[in-house]
Amino acid sequence: MSTRSAFPVGLYATLLLALCWLLLPEMLRPVERGLLGLACLPQRAWSVLTGSPAVAGEHETVQRARLHALELSLRERSTAHDIESARDLMPSSLLPIACSVLAAERRGGGGMPCELLLDRSYRDLAGCVDLVTRGDELLGFLARPGIGAAVDDEVDDPARVLLLNHPEGRTVAASMPLPEGERLRCVIAPAAAVDPAPIRTTLHDDPYRASTLGHSGIEVRTEALDAAWIGAMPAGLLIGRTRIWGYETGSETLTIGLYVEPAVDFRALPQVVVWQSVPGSVPPRLLPERVQATASPLPDHGGGRWLVQAAQTLPDGAAVVQDGVCLGTLRSVAFGQGLCTPFSASRASWSLWLLPDALGAAPFGVYGEVIYASGPSAWFRPRLEFDPLPAAGGSAFAFTGSNGVDCPPGLLIGRADPDLARRLWRITVPALFGLQRVEALTTNLSKEARR
Amino acid sequence: MTRWLAWFVLAPQAFLLCGLLASLGLPRIDCAAAMCVYLALFADVRALPGLLLGAAVGRALVDEAAIPVQILVIGVPVAVLLPTRPLFYRHHLWWQGIAALACAIAVPKLAGLCGEWFGQPSASSQLSWPTVFFTALLGPLLFWPLSKLPPLRSFAEKLT
Known part of the structure; x- marks a missing residue:
């Protein structure tokens, strides 16, 4: 008895199986469904x-009418806020379409989600430029089905947005104001998952000034490049605020990296705006x-x-x-x-x-x-x-x-x-x-x- | 075969019964902690994997985390207590009470840790001292009649 008690092989094997089960949950998911389903039958x-x-x-009918009015108010006020502040920055030829975010997925820069799944399909958004905004903030770019991160997606699947911290995302020209009144230009790119912020800055036009910025919290906005094609980046869209990362040396920080904290929490984005370049009817939501x-x-x-x-x-x-x-x-x-x-x-x-x-x-x-x-x-x-x-x-x-x-x-x-x-x-x-x-x-x- | 069928039918319902009795105003007992004590001190060691699975299914009915997390939450205290089984040879109520107390504290703590590590947090990770107290007090008293009834009787280790 004591030998079996001291080294219960079956028990240890079960614990090991549980760990494997946690590593590969989908493989044993049918077993779990079956066991719980049987246990629920009584x-x-x-x-x-x-x-x-x-x-x-009758009470429930009245309640549903009030609820419908609330949901309508939520959509209208959100859409008004999410669109209006970007109108001055975006080209007037583009028409906004508000899309709900179904899910925020995949770990990207700063350990934050880096992909959004929208309630409209790629086919619905075929006539849109790839910019995705919310208010005056640039969030990321629409993926194209069958290409890059969306290689397995079909045109009728929900559209995927690659956020600015996506490892396969685009780099963007940006700038930030300096205390002396000038602007520091740079390129923003996705940070690594273990970095302290989702986005990093690189290729500064004045690396010395970049390394001697005194404080975090400076607004970083997009910078227009000379190219003037239909998908060109508009200037002035907010990307986030700077975060200096480095060694604390008394009153100053010895800068190692200059990161950008996005203006919004990517995990808490219920709605985004895409911009239609080819005028057409607004596609219905995926209900x-x-x-x-x-x-x-x-x-x-x-x-x-x-x-x-x-x-x-x-x-x-x-x-x-x-x-x-x-x-x-x-x-x-x-x-x-x-x-x-x-x-x-x-x-x-x-x-x-x-x-x-x-x-x-x-x-x-x-x-x-x-x-x-x-x-x-x-x-x-x-x-x-x-x-x-x-x-x-x-x-x-x-x-x-x-x-x-x-x-x-x-x-x-x-x-x-x-x-x-x-x-x-x-x-x-x-x-x-x-x-x-x-x-x-x-x-x-x-x-x-x-x- | 009959004993296993009885275990897999009755063990999950025991968790719901504990909840039902608590909602009727009776003292709340941590069913998982009580099962830990039974598995560690009384059950046939060869039957532990199956018994543990039945208990884990029961806890998954009343808790947000998945079955493998429940296996760890219940199985780890059993694995820790099992080598001390010879000390409990005479099954004194004192010892059983202490073991139940330890399990009633360990189970929510493990639920919290596993929830954090495996991304499956649950409300059961909050420690409730009244529940710990009543589990330590009433658990051993309940073992005696329950261990004489099927299916627990058929899984009890035969002492030689």
Whole structure:
């Protein structure tokens, strides 16, 4: 007994298998789906025996109308903000198209995501120049299907944006103002994943001045080159602010590298703008399919998870929506079931899109995670390096941001009130009890497009 | 075969039962910690991989992280406690209580660490001292009747 206890080979092999499973999750994903699906069957039978979900009444109809008005307001105000400030900088022949960001993927410079997946296909955006902006900020460039980073993409796949920190991204001519009134010109390029910021500067026209810049935070903007073709870079688009990286030597910093912190958090981008050069109708958005399902609460006490049952297989990460409000995202298991973790119980990172109550304030994105929840309230901690709290001030409605292809931006989550002392958002979500009729959102994409 | 079927049916439901009892106002017990103690001190060592998988499936029902993370969260305390099994030969309640206490602290801590390392954070990583207390207090008391019932009875190590 003692020998087996001292060296349990089977147990150690299982732990090793678990580590391998974590390294290659997709390989053993069907096994996991099957095991969890079987484990959910008794609960499914129990939920069938205990009743049927309530049917929507007049109250829900009114609520949906209010919700629709809120979503419309979010889109209109975001689009106005994201387009208007770039109009003076962009050529007048270009027409703006606002696109929602479905997902921010792949690790690029500074360890930040470097690709965005849009809610319109390459075919829809075929007549657009490759510039992608938001407000007066340059974010990156549209990829071309079958070329470079989008080599596996088809023309009907969601369009991919290569951000400025993408390893295969374009370099851009830029400049920054110097205290003496002159400008320091340089080229910006993607930084390495381990670098302190997503973008680096290189080929400075005055390397001595670049190495003796006294402080960070100087605005870096695009510089127009002499070439005047249709895809030429307009001057004056904001790229970010400088960040000096080097050794601290008392009051000064011995510069090793001059980096650029982007003006926006790439993880918290719910919407971007592409520019149409060939006039045409604005292509429709890629709308997700709504699968009818029922959700029964699992008695797990702590988090309030839901067992979602539908007539078809649901994808991982699909948003679960009840009366227009996003409950959370689900983990797909076998037999048309899914385990939904509500927003307040989830500790995974979320990208949110906040619509401030103040009518003049522009909607903005935040990225972070819930750190604590009590009943229907969840305390959400945004990543502080991009903290918009001081500028925002008042309360807001919280919507989903770019959280994956099956959880599109613009789904209401709840009411957000800033907790300025702790630099958190307190987000209140609707409290639900008993069996619910819900919808699971799923985007009809191929496996390759989802990669 | 029957015992394995019973284990894979009942072990996941035990996690939901603990949650149900807690929501009815009874003291909350960390089911994963209780299972750790059973696996480490009482279960047949040869059956540990299968038992661990059943327990991990159960914890994945009530927790955001995937099954492999749950295997590590439950399996690591078992692997640490298992060599000390000869010390627990007489199965004194004191020792079982101490083991349950250690597991009730280790399980949320491991859930936090694994969540951070493997990018699968979950709400279960928050340590709840009342849960630790009741797990240490009630866990050993529950083992005695449960170990006399199937399927735990059939997996208990036969002492020679």
